């Protein structure tokens with residue numbers, strides 16, 4: 281009995297791990313009925329995998345039986361692997377028992393498509409419903425929505441879940457046609473459009489009626505696989521931008537393709553996972569969401585791909601030296617945010633602290649600014665120690681030389697966002 | 700000598716208090732209102748390395764005085780900055796009382812929004828230390844691993860660097876409202892117990908019991924091993940070997956916490 285459960289968990293956790301989203305933030309579900317759990321904070325990573333990713337949710341497939349044959353997916357119909365399926369009750373028990381021991385923030389339930397979209401979606405919804413109603417579970421629930429599922433089921437999913445997501449996986453339509461012939465873009469976009477409308481409508485309602493039920497309070501997200509279809513960084517980020525702007529998505533995730541077959545439409549087995557590229561894309565995503573950059577400034581026809589050697593903020597700064605130097609004692613927050621080596625928090629600290637005294641290198645260092653980068657782009661109350669008027673190529677060289685040692689000890693993978 | 704005696708304001712004073720938060724706030728109140736030239740703080744039971752030239756003054760904890768400092772602070776700086784001072788106190792780091800005292804003095808010095816003065820060494824130190832304590836609190840919220848006992852208590856032992864237990868009760872009481880739980884600081888020998896109604900501080904007495912050695916199986920619920928094994932198994936299977944990055948892993952889950960993490964045992 282428990283052996284079979286172990287085996288199912290192995291198969292269905294393993295198949296779900298390629299979905300990188302593990303966020304449990306953005307909801308506002310309280311433990312309103314003295315039940316179990318809440319999802320009000322920013323989410324907790326209860327542990328980290330040996331590849332350094334956050335584990336906050338029990339992330340599993342309900343089943344890895346699938347009628348589709350998407351080339352990039354281990355679960356695809358034509359793949360010769362062991363198949364398994366949880367019962368609804370098994371998923372409920374696992375979630376409750378893991379949660380009670382403080383292993384997880386909640387459940388992220390996805391599934392292969394068995395029989396058809398509605399049949400699958402119905403099962404996913406019934407897990408969530410059972411948790412919420414019979415078990416008074418108020419932890420985080422993220423449900424994958426199955427492309428092509430009916431509006432009624434989508435609506436019910438929104439009532440029980442905190443977050444819903446449809447993974448677009450391939451950022452271009454041509455790539456999608458090639459690699460996921462059973463899927464069509466319309467089936468993926470439609471549920472997103474429906475959910476966007478419902479989320480807006482219920483938000484309006486809750487302003488009028490305090491007791492209006494929550495509807496997917498943590499919104500929608502999606503994921504794109506990186507490096508499976510020969511797409512450019514510009515393709516990826518412009519698509520991401522459309523999702524943020526057009527569908528109010530909370531998050532777009534980028535997942536470096538992990539080679540899983542020797543299908544010649546895809547990178548061959550054994551080729552490296554593009555971890556660095558993935559990191560650069562996340563940095564770009566942050567610049568768009570928190571630093572006031574427009575996607576067009578970072579990636580355009582002239583610069584369709586990110587610079588692997590330096591982060592996109594530094595790269596933008598070097599292309600736009602006319603913006604600099606910025607005087608940290610007088611410049612607007614928006615401008616300070618554009619300085620390489622200054623993050624959002626430091627920028628806010630600068631604006632707060634400069635009212636007391638004019639800031640010099642010492643202050644800036646204590647506030648936590650990466651001066652080794654920032655010094656080329658700012659002036660402050662201390663005398664300039666370095667010769668100015670360096671060319672962009674020189675600055676690039678200096679910064680690279682300084683960070684190279686760090687870069688190498690990291691096994692060639694740089695993870696800090698803007699270190 | 701007693702706090703009420705007259706002290707010449709230029710004579711260095713080592714302020715001795717009972718080690719509690721209210722005690723420290725009382726000490727701050729006395730030192731500030733009487734304009735003592737404070738050279739350091741010490742707790743009453745611990746002999747401090749107090750400096751030879753300073754006069755030792757024992758302050759008796761007075762809740763009303765402590766409250767006056769606390770309420771006064773709340774008028775000067777946002778709540779978050781008041782809590783920062785409390786977190787620093789919980790850090791138990793040497794010399795921290797003095798930084799707290801200096802920072803409070805600065806907050807009362809009449810500047811507008813003094814908490815934003817990151818150019819001030821005390822303000823900065825408080826902000827940085829508080830961040831460290833907060834991080835450990837957050838880590839405990841993540842790394843506590845409850846084990847279900849046969850009589851349905853969810854028990855977790857922890858050994859945090861800082862004394863973060865007082866910061867944990869609210870989070871766990873809200874989240875685990877329908878189960879009895881106990882989080883115990885093994886190093887500091889006290890814990891918090893929740894009985895589905897309220898949280899209480901408790902100390903346990905392991906010593907006399909033949910207890911500790913009695914088979915663990917009898918202590919824990921029948922299902923405990925199953926779920927621990929399932930969790931370990933899950934942890935193993937979400938890993939993607941081709942992305943392996945142990946350095947990053949250890950950075951997020953420092954080795955000193957492994958002892959109490961089921962998945963790392």
Ligand code: SF4
Pocket residue numbers: 346347348349350353354355356357391392393
């Ligand atoms: S439909 Fe989903 S589970 Fe099925 S093969 Fe495609 S990506 Fe994989």
